Amino acid sequence: xxxxxxxxxxxxxxxxxxxxxxxxxxxxxxxxxxxxxxxxxxxxxxxxxxxxxxxxxxxxxxxxxxxxxxxxxxxxxxxxxxxxxxxxxxxxxxxxxxxxxxxxxxxxxxxxxxxxxxxxxxxxxxxxxxxxxxxxxxxxxxxxxxxxxxxxxxxxxxxxxxxxxxxxxxxxxxxxxxxxxxxxxxxxxxxxxxxxxxxxxxxxxxxxxxxxxxxxxxxxxxxxxxxxxxxxxxxxxxxxxxxxxxxxxxxxxxxxxxxxxxxxxxxxxxxxxxxxxxxxxxxxxxxxxxxxxxxxxxxxxxxxxxxxxxxxxxxxxxxxxxxxxxxxxxxxxxxxxxxxxxxxxxxxxxxxxxxxxxxxxxxxxxxxxxxxxxxxxxxxxxxxxxxxxxxxxxxxxxxxxxxxxxxxxxxxxxxxxxxxxxxxxxxxxxxxxxxxxxxxxxxxxxxxxxxxxxxxxxxxxxxxxxxxxxx
Numbered sequence: 354x355x356x357x358x359x360x361x362x363x364x365x366x367x368x369x370x371x372x373x374x375x376x377x378x379x380x381x382x383x384x385x386x387x388x389x390x391x392x393x394x395x396x397x398x399x400x401x402x403x404x405x406x407x408x409x410x411x412x413x414x415x416x417x418x419x420x421x422x423x424x425x426x427x428x429x430x431x432x433x434x435x436x437x438x439x440x441x442x443x444x445x446x447x448x449x450x451x452x453x454x455x456x457x458x459x460x461x462x463x464x465x466x467x468x469x470x471x472x473x474x475x476x477x478x479x480x481x482x483x484x485x486x487x488x489x490x491x492x493x494x495x496x497x498x499x500x501x502x503x504x505x506x507x508x509x510x511x512x513x514x515x516x517x518x519x520x521x522x523x524x525x526x527x528x529x530x531x532x533x534x535x536x537x538x539x540x541x542x543x544x545x546x547x548x549x550x551x552x553x554x555x556x557x558x559x560x561x562x563x564x565x566x567x568x569x570x571x572x573x574x575x576x577x578x579x580x581x582x583x584x585x586x587x588x589x590x591x592x593x594x595x596x597x598x599x600x601x602x603x604x605x606x607x608x609x610x611x612x613x614x615x616x617x618x619x620x621x622x623x624x625x626x627x628x629x630x631x632x633x634x635x636x637x638x639x640x641x642x643x644x645x646x647x648x649x650x651x652x653x654x655x656x657x658x659x660x661x662x663x664x665x666x667x668x669x670x671x672x673x674x675x676x677x678x679x680x681x682x683x684x685x686x687x688x689x690x691x692x693x694x695x696x697x698x699x700x701x702x703x704x705x706x707x708x709x710x711x712x713x714x715x716x717x718x719x720x721x722x723x724x725x726x727x728x729x730x731x732x733x734x735x736x737x738x739x740x741x742x743x744x745x746x747x748x749x750x751x752x753x754x755x756x757x758x759x760x761x762x763x764x765x766x767x768x769x770x771x772x773x774x775x776x777x778x779x780x781x782x783x784x785x786x787x788x789x790x791x792x793x794x795x796x797x798x799x800x801x802x803x804x805x806x807x808x809x810x811x812x813x814x815x816x817x818x819x820x821x822x823x824x
Contacts, residue, residue: 439824440487448487450824451498455480455554457793457819465812476506478819480557482520494525503557520572530581536574540590542640542653543571543601546681546698548732550744550781553793553819560797560815564748564777566603568702568728569655569675571638573599588640595619596634601655604675606724606752607708615659633660652678661709667717673706673724691737699731710757722768726752740785748777772804781817793819 436442440449456479463473484498502509502516509516525534545568551561575592596602597619605615619628635658642651659671679700686693705725710718727750734744751774760766781795794817801811 436488442487445488445490448485451482451484451486451496452824453480453482453555453822455557455819455821457553457817459558460816462814463812464814465810467809467811474506478503478554478558478817479507479510480554482555484520492526492528494527496521496523496525498522500557503554532579532581533577535576537572538575538577538590540571540577540588540638540640542586542588542642542651543569543590543638543655543677545570545677545700545702545730546649546679547730548734548744548746548779548781549736549740550734550742550783550793551746551779551795551797553781553783553791553795553817553821555821555823558797558815558817560777560779560799561746564728564730564750566600567726567748567750567775568700568730569601569604569653569677569704571599571601571636571655573601575599584644586640586642586644588638588642590638590640591636593633593635595628595630596632596659597628599634599636601636601638601657602634604655604702604704604726605657605659605673605706606704606726606754607706608711608754608756609661609709631661631663633663635659646683648680648682650678650680657706659706668709669717669719671707671709671719673704675702675704677702694736695733696736697731697733700729702728704728704752708755720755720757720768722755722770724752724754726750740791741783743780743782745778745780748775750775750777774802776800789824790820790822793817793821795819 436444436447437449440447442448457477458475459478460475461473463471479501480503481501482498483501484496486494486496486498488494498520500518500520502518504510504514504516508514519537521537521539523534523536523538525532527533545565547556547561547565554561556562556565571590571592573592574594575590575598577588577590579586579588592599592601596605596616602616603614607615609615609618619630619632621629636655637657638653638655640651640653643649653676655675655677657673657675659673660668661671662668677700679698681696681698684695684697686695703725704727705723708720708722708724710720728748729750730746730748732744732746734742736742751772753770753772755768755770758767758769776799778798779795780797781793783791783793785791797815797817799811799813799815801809803809
């Protein structure tokens with residue numbers, strides 16, 4: 354070393370040389386170590402030395418396109434991005450069971466019913482959902498889920514009477530906030546904000562399921578794309594098939610043969626054990642949603658087209674739309690030394706669609722008056738100690754359904770409108786005893802009034818005490 358260097362410079366140079374000598378072996382060892390092969394791949398197929406920089410890493414947290422919240426837990430949680438507790442495989446290649454079981458007691462009090470002889474009763478309820486989901490590398494996830502339905506008063510348990518249905522059957526590609534999926538899908542933007550404390554029977558009873566369906570809840574056969582960035586998510590879903598392919602057909606109103614609603618029409622005629630296939634249903638649903646630590650909001654337009662007689666070119670097309678939106682606040686605090694979260698929410702949905710003239714001799718005409726419906730809902734949840742707590746959910750649905758009276762003598766044709774109003778109220782409490790097991794109690798009220806027809810009024814009060822498990 355040149356003695357003319359200052360002492361400080363000689364000391365800095367010595368430290369640099371020492372650091373290089375120490376780190377060189379570590380760099381050499383890292384360069385000679387190949388990238389680890391997946392746990393299910395043979396050793397001979399390990400990536401070469403140049404591959405580590407290109408090999409995708411396992412995601413450290415859920416992809417932004419995957420939504421994890423109380424709604425997802427009730428309606429069917431999306432496939433997790435990271436390996437869950439009950440799973441077989443590695444971090445990026447795994448399969449895990451889908452299993453939810455709910456059972457308990459229901460008290461059904463029929464206060465007013467069109468059949469005055471019908472009696473109230475106490476019954477036990479049971480419901481199960483099962484299947485599998487998983488991840489196939491950093492880009493692909495899948496979910497396959499079936500359901501043994503709750504059925505009416507325990508009628509689905511004996512001698513082949515069990516009612517089975519298919520729920521999510523979806524293959525999903527996702528990366529960098531973008532997601533594309535196909536199969537039987539659930540559009541998250543079509544789900545109203547609702548009380549998590551009324552999910553004791555997994556939203557399968559009429560007091561919780563029907564209000565969601567009236568407002569445009571869409572689970573069904575189709576394709577879907579979403580892109581998320583900065584908390585904002587733009588989505589687009591598409592279905593074109595038989596009306597029974599999508600739960601969105603439930604929102605379509607009017608009389609469709611035999612005074613049945615649109616989704617009931619294919620069930621009116623079975624051919625070779627299959628529902629009537631004469632009707633074709635198309636729905637396109639652009640949406641926009643935003644998630645923030647303090648609030649959530651979403652808006653959607655569901656535009657649909659109906660071919661009422663697919664075997665004929667003489668019938669006019671039926672068109673309609675549903676404009677919907679919702680907002681939820683997430684208020685967190687401490688009461689003293691007790692963590693608490695309060696989540697008020699509100700939703701609105703308005704449906705309007707053409708109605709076919711079902712009168713004899715007028716089947717290829719549309720009524721001049723459209724069907725329209727307005728659904729308003731809101732409520733509030735209070736969470737204590739995590740997911741446990743209490744909450745309520747209120748829904749008011751009003752619709753106006755036109756009909757047709759043919760001309761008689763000097764009386765011209767007319768299209769009288771029948772107004773219906775339905776009210777749903779749920780008040781519930783949940784205690785999550787363990788991570789996957791909860792005890793629930795709920796009171797539910799249903800009331801329906803039909804204008805000028807007091808004999809068709811309905812009013813029911815039900816109580817639920819249930820135990821449920823959700824993996």
